[in-house]
Amino acid sequence: MGAVEEEGLADRMRTVLSALLIIEAFFAGLYVAGLVSALPGHDALVVVVILARAVVGALQFTAGWVLINRRPPGVALARCAFLSSAILTTLAVGFNLAPTSVYPWFRWQVTGAYWVYVLGALWILSKKPPP
Numbered sequence: 001m002g003a004v005e006e007e008g009l010a011d012r013m014r015t016v017l018s019a020l021l022i023i024e025a026f027f028a029g030l031y032v033a034g035l036v037s038a039l040p041g042h043d044a045l046v047v048v049v050i051l052a053r054a055v056v057g058a059l060q061f062t063a064g065w066v067l068i069n070r071r072p073p074g075v076a077l078a079r080c081a082f083l084s085s086a087i088l089t090t091l092a093v094g095f096n097l098a099p100t101s102v103y104p105w106f107r108w109q110v111t112g113a114y115w116v117y118v119l120g121a122l123w124i125l126s127k128k129p130p131p
Helices: 003-041 044-068 074-094 104-126
Strands: none
Touching: 003 044, 003 074, 003 104, 044 074, 074 104
16 A cells, blocks of 8 residues: 555545544533433532533544544544543543443453443554645
8 A cells, every 4th residue: 555545545544533533522422412301310530521522522523523624733632532421431431420321241351342442443543634
């Protein structure tokens, strides 16, 4: 594969990653909106994790939008969004610190799969961007 083809592939992969970030942000918003009315009934730690999901969702949307528009801070924001989402997924799903629809016996498998996805995204983002 030539250098031009690799740059085209890297550009397409960044477009896919930016779309995935925006989609994840949408689902994070739905998740938080569904739990807002139940916040007073949860412990403080659970409320913090739920609100952190809202913040990370906003970061994911911003990163996806900036990345798809090829702005300079796009890659850095996307890396931060992917890492913060993976850490939050580990806390919320893996350690079961927030309400989730994941079955308890699949918590760590889902968390591990999400980390594989994030590490792949970080690897793609580490490639040299097209000019």
